[in-house]
Amino acid sequence: MKLPIFCPSCENSLNVSQMKCNHCETEVNGNYELPLYLKLSREEQDFILQFFLSSGSIKEMAKQQELSYPTMRNRMDDLIDKIKNLN
Structure with missing residues (x-):
């Protein structure tokens, strides 16, 4: 199951409020x-x-995914921008 990261109601970021040891x-x-x-x-x-x-x-x-280097570089740049905006 994927951890939810956004509120299903208002779409703001969720925080963790409880953790439990299964042991x-x-x-x-x-x-x-x-x-x-x-x-x-x-x-x-x-x-x-x-x-x-x-x-x-x-x-x-790019080679492994059979994509061009510029395509892969653009994906990297987009991810870098997103990470900068999350901080």
């Missing part, structure tokens, strides 16, 4: 902001993972 049943309550990575879509998270696994090579990513 000992300990519960932690509070109001915690989600980490930046979890605020990204699944596709954006996968893109970052693929970038990491290709040793940071956009050229290699």
Whole structure:
């Protein structure tokens, strides 16, 4: 199940309010902001993972996905802009 990151009612960002240990049943309550990575879509998270696994090579990513380098570079630039705006 994918972790919801936006309110289904007003579409604002959600925060984490409770976490629970499945082993000992300990519960932690509070109001915690989600980490930046979890605020990204699944596709954006996968893109970052693929970038990491290709040793940071956009050229290699483009080759693996059979896309042009400029297309992959544009995706990277769009993701960089989004991350800058989330901070």
